[in-house]
Amino acid sequence: MSSHASTSHSTGHAAPQGFIRKYVFSTDHKVIGIQYIFLGLFSAILGTALSMMMRLRLAWPGSQFPLLEHIFPTGFPGGVMSPEFYLAVLTIHGTIMVFFLLTTVPLSGFGNYILPIQIGARDMAFPVLNMLSYWTTVVALMVLMASMFVEGGAPISGWTAYPPLSALGKIAGPGLGAGQTLWIASIAIFCLASLLTALNFITTTLNMRAAGMSLMRMPLTVWAWFTASTVALLAFPVLLGGGILLLLDRLAGTSFFLASGMVVSGKVMTNSGGSPILWQHLFWFFGHPEVYIIILPGMGITSHIISTFSRKPIFAYKAMVAAIFAIGFIGFIVWGHHMFASGMSPLVGMVFSVLTLTVGVPSAIKVFNWLATLWGGHIRCTASMLYALGFVSFFVTGGVTGLLLAQPAIDVYFHDTYFVVAHFHIIMGLAAVFSIFAALHFWFPKMFGRYMSETLGKVHFWITITGVYSIFIPMHFLGMAGAPRRYAQFTEFAYLSKLQPLTIHISWAAFVVGAAQLILLFNIFRSMRWGKRAPDNAWEATTLEWVIPSPPPHDNFGDMEPVVYRGPYEFSVPGAKADFILQTEQEVEGGE
Amino acid sequence: MLLAPDLPGPLLKLLALFFWALAIATATAFIVHPIWLPENISLNGVDVDQQLNLTLCIAGAAFVIAHMLLGLFLWRFGGKQAGRALYWHESHRMETAWTVVTAVIFVGLGLQGSRVWAREYLTDPPANAMTIEVTGQQFAWNFRYPGPDGKFGRTRPDKVDDSEGNYIGLDDGDPAGTDDITTQNVIAIPVNRPIQLIIRSRDVLHSFFVPVLRFKQDAVPGMGIPVHFTATKTGEYEVACAELCGMQHYKMRARFLVMTDTDFNAWLKSRSQ
Numbered sequence A: 001m002s003s004h005a006s007t008s009h010s011t012g013h014a015a016p017q018g019f020i021r022k023y024v025f026s027t028d029h030k031v032i033g034i035q036y037i038f039l040g041l042f043s044a045i046l047g048t049a050l051s052m053m054m055r056l057r058l059a060w061p062g063s064q065f066p067l068l069e070h071i072f073p074t075g076f077p078g079g080v081m082s083p084e085f086y087l088a089v090l091t092i093h094g095t096i097m098v099f100f101l102l103t104t105v106p107l108s109g110f111g112n113y114i115l116p117i118q119i120g121a122r123d124m125a126f127p128v129l130n131m132l133s134y135w136t137t138v139v140a141l142m143v144l145m146a147s148m149f150v151e152g153g154a155p156i157s158g159w160t161a162y163p164p165l166s167a168l169g170k171i172a173g174p175g176l177g178a179g180q181t182l183w184i185a186s187i188a189i190f191c192l193a194s195l196l197t198a199l200n201f202i203t204t205t206l207n208m209r210a211a212g213m214s215l216m217r218m219p220l221t222v223w224a225w226f227t228a229s230t231v232a233l234l235a236f237p238v239l240l241g242g243g244i245l246l247l248l249d250r251l252a253g254t255s256f257f258l259a260s261g262m263v264v265s266g267k268v269m270t271n272s273g274g275s276p277i278l279w280q281h282l283f284w285f286f287g288h289p290e291v292y293i294i295i296l297p298g299m300g301i302t303s304h305i306i307s308t309f310s311r312k313p314i315f316a317y318k319a320m321v322a323a324i325f326a327i328g329f330i331g332f333i334v335w336g337h338h339m340f341a342s343g344m345s346p347l348v349g350m351v352f353s354v355l356t357l358t359v360g361v362p363s364a365i366k367v368f369n370w371l372a373t374l375w376g377g378h379i380r381c382t383a384s385m386l387y388a389l390g391f392v393s394f395f396v397t398g399g400v401t402g403l404l405l406a407q408p409a410i411d412v413y414f415h416d417t418y419f420v421v422a423h424f425h426i427i428m429g430l431a432a433v434f435s436i437f438a439a440l441h442f443w444f445p446k447m448f449g450r451y452m453s454e455t456l457g458k459v460h461f462w463i464t465i466t467g468v469y470s471i472f473i474p475m476h477f478l479g480m481a482g483a484p485r486r487y488a489q490f491t492e493f494a495y496l497s498k499l500q501p502l503t504i505h506i507s508w509a510a511f512v513v514g515a516a517q518l519i520l521l522f523n524i525f526r527s528m529r530w531g532k533r534a535p536d537n538a539w540e541a542t543t544l545e546w547v548i549p550s551p552p553p554h555d556n557f558g559d560m561e562p563v564v565y566r567g568p569y570e571f572s573v574p575g576a577k578a579d580f581i582l583q584t585e586q587e588v589e590g591g592e
Numbered sequence B: 001m002l003l004a005p006d007l008p009g010p011l012l013k014l015l016a017l018f019f020w021a022l023a024i025a026t027a028t029a030f031i032v033h034p035i036w037l038p039e040n041i042s043l044n045g046v047d048v049d050q051q052l053n054l055t056l057c058i059a060g061a062a063f064v065i066a067h068m069l070l071g072l073f074l075w076r077f078g079g080k081q082a083g084r085a086l087y088w089h090e091s092h093r094m095e096t097a098w099t100v101v102t103a104v105i106f107v108g109l110g111l112q113g114s115r116v117w118a119r120e121y122l123t124d125p126p127a128n129a130m131t132i133e134v135t136g137q138q139f140a141w142n143f144r145y146p147g148p149d150g151k152f153g154r155t156r157p158d159k160v161d162d163s164e165g166n167y168i169g170l171d172d173g174d175p176a177g178t179d180d181i182t183t184q185n186v187i188a189i190p191v192n193r194p195i196q197l198i199i200r201s202r203d204v205l206h207s208f209f210v211p212v213l214r215f216k217q218d219a220v221p222g223m224g225i226p227v228h229f230t231a232t233k234t235g236e237y238e239v240a241c242a243e244l245c246g247m248q249h250y251k252m253r254a255r256f257l258v259m260t261d262t263d264f265n266a267w268l269k270s271r272s273q
């Protein structure tokens, strides 16, 4: 291939000078991508630490933790974690993980870095907007952090923030004052940032593709980021609108979500005419698509990596694209499956049930296609591939429980129990997190010019997958037994106290998994400096990011004008000289 | 040729073993199930449990088969092999087949489940059903029986007075209310008699969850949501709150007593004084 010394080029896209322009307020999609990834890393550390605290209380509800009392004097009066502090920790954990880790890293993080390169663009369509989106996200995170330290305590209404609890203000109890207001503000700001990012991704994908990069030559990662962005563009405004209404209910005395006749803490409320269920419709109209915003990039990443390391074209590329679209579309008409017990009409529940089961079909198709891609492959055992295979496993394990939850007759038993907690941690939490691990190991050599340690990666993989399955498979049984979620302890009910040994087991497994993440952290920071040097095409892969230097120059392609001649997954083409053909390669001796 | 660090063979075979072990261990745990749903005491719950078991079997089969195949493919194609990977990337026959089969199973399951649901939720309660009102509040369950006149008296928010024990705001100006019987955190019902609950909340969301009856229903301020069921076994059970309602959510508990007719009448009488 051509050399690509990037000392001089005529695109007028000069690299910025100075630390601030280069690394802080950068408009370079690659820098912004890495910024998002580090923001996610920070969120992950915080979110994990919070989950460890929850496991402490659940396993040993009355026990004293004097050390934690030093750090959180109000949260641990006398060394014992208070129930409202438990709920605050739960709320921040959920919010930070769903929004600031799982929504940002797979889409805004890796998407930002890789998407423009994979379609042969020199940057995003709107680089300044891109920078603004990132810093808006940072503001949202800072507002969320602030919500923990205001008077009245951190918010306690969960990541779903159902009114009236979230709308009434501090009269309804601790943690519902200023902290809740800031929580809503944070989410509203986050919505704005996500909207702008989505717009940018869509425009970039549609307008900035290199010559020859027709839609059906795009890597599945690009399809996934593009579809997730389209879903985000349509879903986030609804949450933004809902959030504003909720703020008005809190601050301006409106009653969008507040019914008449409430008596709260002995006080007769003057609200009238609103409906608490309206919030659930708005929230889940956003919330179900949101879970696909989170998982679609993971699906793209998994497809990409499984194809690369099986040394085979992805099976049924067209069906994969169609499935991504079907999931994105049908995902908008199933939100009612979160509301079977809400008081929504049972007839409507029935319709949502059948629609929900329909969305299982394209999801299953993706699994079949991943399996078929492995068949006949020359599978390479990289850490990245292991994580991708873990993704497939989680997607299956979490998906099959969806069959139960999708049926209202069964779901009114399981709803708001630990069965749902197990379902969504496996299919959304673990699957998406493993797609992040896979992507990190896969693209790290492109981003930093060095491999991450394969050995450390594999050690981390094995401890993590064993550990998380030891947490979440047993957790289904808590749900089976009818243990409600969001309980600060299980000791107040006869039928729940029996479950304490299982709860303690889960906590221990969680501590092991939490500790194992230090291996990953160490691997990241060690490899940035001391990792093994990687060549441009670190994995003998086919897509455009492997054509350019590692790390890529400011404008990605330097002097080269990328031209695309073929599909994204040309592995093991009979007669070709290598078992992979880059998308930019025109001639293949003996091939096609 | 391969530039990347690579450890083929053994680790992929180990992963294959892991997936097989996971499938077998999980399936065994669900079959042996040392922990399971509490006993069912509701007429409708029989259908629910049946549908649940059927769905679990299908879901379990899908889970086991997928992990078996995943393991098998890793075992078979994970080692060092000569030549090139198979250049095989589509098969319309197979794709059509698995799409149709999955669609039929999933949608079939949905329709079947909908029948169970419809029987329970799209029917009116039998004419002889006894109606009890449930009102959630932070952090207690209030119950109200209409008394001999069979009618609930009016309630008004401004009549609520916790110190007087008037948790639901019974209006003493309404004669229909004078014989209403109210209890807090304990509900009793007669066995084998259809019961209709009207579920309400006076402040935030709660959810009325009786595991042995196999359902929960959110309590929503401004709404009175009807549900009906028939309990078939006497005994003492528990009601939990299943919707986050504030800091004491985890202890919002009520006793749920299913009694013979005689016991129930005696109980109700003792409460009406």
Ligand code: HEM
Pocket: A160, A291, A292, A294, A295, A337, A338, A356, A357, A359, A360, A363, A399, A400, A402, A403, A405, A406, A407, A411, A414, A415, A416, A420, A423, A424, A427, A428
């Ligand atoms: C494969 C088909 C799927 C089906 C049939 C399904 C079905 C359901 C149903 C019915 C619920 C509501 C349960 C309840 O609250 O009672 C639910 C909850 C949930 N699902 Fe799924 N699901 C599927 C896939 C997914 C995927 C792919 C994700 C995310 C990537 C996901 C994430 C979630 C989350 C986050 C919740 C719980 C939200 C909450 O209450 O906090 N699900 N699922």
Ligand SMILES: [Cu+2]
Pocket: A287, A288, A291, A334, A335, A337, A338
């Ligand atoms: Cu959903």
Ligand SMILES: [Cu+2]
Pocket: B205, B206, B207, B241, B242, B243, B244, B245, B246, B248, B249, B250, B252
């Ligand atoms: Cu509650």
